Amino acid sequence: MAAAVFFGCAAIAFGPALALVLLTVAAEPLRVIVLVAGAFFWLVSLLLASLIWFVMVHVSDQEDPKLQYGLLIFGAAISVLLQELFRFAYFKLLKKADEGLVTISEDGRSPMSLRQMAYVSGLSFGIISGIFSVINILADSMGPGIVGIHGDSPYYFITSAFLTMALVLLHTFWGIIFFDACERRRYWCLGLVVTSHLLTSGLTFLNPWYEASLGPIFIITLCTGLWAFITAGGSFHNVLKCLSCKQEDDSTVMMYSALQVPCED
Numbered sequence: 066m067a068a069a070v071f072f073g074c075a076a077i078a079f080g081p082a083l084a085l086v087l088l089t090v091a092a093e094p095l096r097v098i099v100l101v102a103g104a105f106f107w108l109v110s111l112l113l114a115s116l117i118w119f120v121m122v123h124v125s126d127q128e129d130p131k132l133q134y135g136l137l138i139f140g141a142a143i144s145v146l147l148q149e150l151f152r153f154a155y156f157k158l159l160k161k162a163d164e165g166l167v168t169i170s171e172d173g174r175s176p177m178s179l180r181q182m183a184y185v186s187g188l189s190f191g192i193i194s195g196i197f198s199v200i201n202i203l204a205d206s207m208g209p210g211i212v213g214i215h216g217d218s219p220y221y222f223i224t225s226a227f228l229t230m231a232l233v234l235l236h237t238f239w240g241i242i243f244f245d246a247c248e249r250r251r252y253w254c255l256g257l258v259v260t261s262h263l264l265t266s267g268l269t270f271l272n273p274w275y276e277a278s279l280g281p282i283f284i285i286t287l288c289t290g291l292w293a294f295i296t297a298g299g300s301f302h303n304v305l306k307c308l309s310c311k312q313e314d315d316s317t318v319m320m321y322s323a324l325q326v327p328c329e330d
Contacts, residue, residue, distance in 0.1 A: 103189030187240015
């Protein structure tokens with residue numbers, strides 16, 4: 066039973082992300098490099114947030130539970146702000162790297178578009194964030210012990226898996242919107258991304274009242290996904306065309322005379 070819970074929750078949490086990596090990233094070496102580098106940037110932001118929270122806990126009164134809970138919320142907010150700050154730093158780095166790739170390319174074009182960079186970097190932030198948020202929970206799911214034996218919710222593991230899946234997808238969507246907002250200087254979009262990230266992190270403090278946290282987080286995920294889809298240039302017509310698997314008819318007409326070999330003088 067423990068193994069079934071472990072593999073089931075792992076598949077829920079990282080199944081969509083794994084599919085995206087295998088289908089859209091793994092075959093392109095440059096995208097793999099962007100994916101790994103993005104995970105490194107997220108790790109640095111986590112390190113700085115952990116150091117800030119560690120110092121604040123040790124300089125405060127550790128016997129005051131309300132103060133420590135407030136510091137935990139403050140640490141989560143600092144972590145979100147640092148993640149978005151490092152997302153911006155990664156955007157600037159990729160822009161510089163893209164300019165260098167354009168100068169050395171033979172056709173004068175970048176081998177990777179800005180939207181592709183935004184998607185891969187957001188996916189990297191989401192994957193590494195999901196790993197750090199759920200890895201200890203998955204380890205505990207192997208046992209020994211039974212969740213809920215002391216009256217706690219028996220849905221702890223599966224709820225954590227769904228929250229992790231939403232977090233991975235949200236980071237992917239945030240990356241697409243964030244990069245586009247930086248490129249077009251739409252500061253209100255940047256503010257909405259940071260606000261939705263703070264709201265999502267704040268909702269997790271409602272656990273174990275999962276009805277109040279999981280539902281709103283998935284609503285935010287759906288709305289952010291639609292926003293990212295439109296930002297990336299998607300449309301309802303393209304979705305229907307993709308689902309129908311039909312190609313547009315070629316309206317180009319080639320004259321037979323154009324195929325004639327010119328007569329030699």
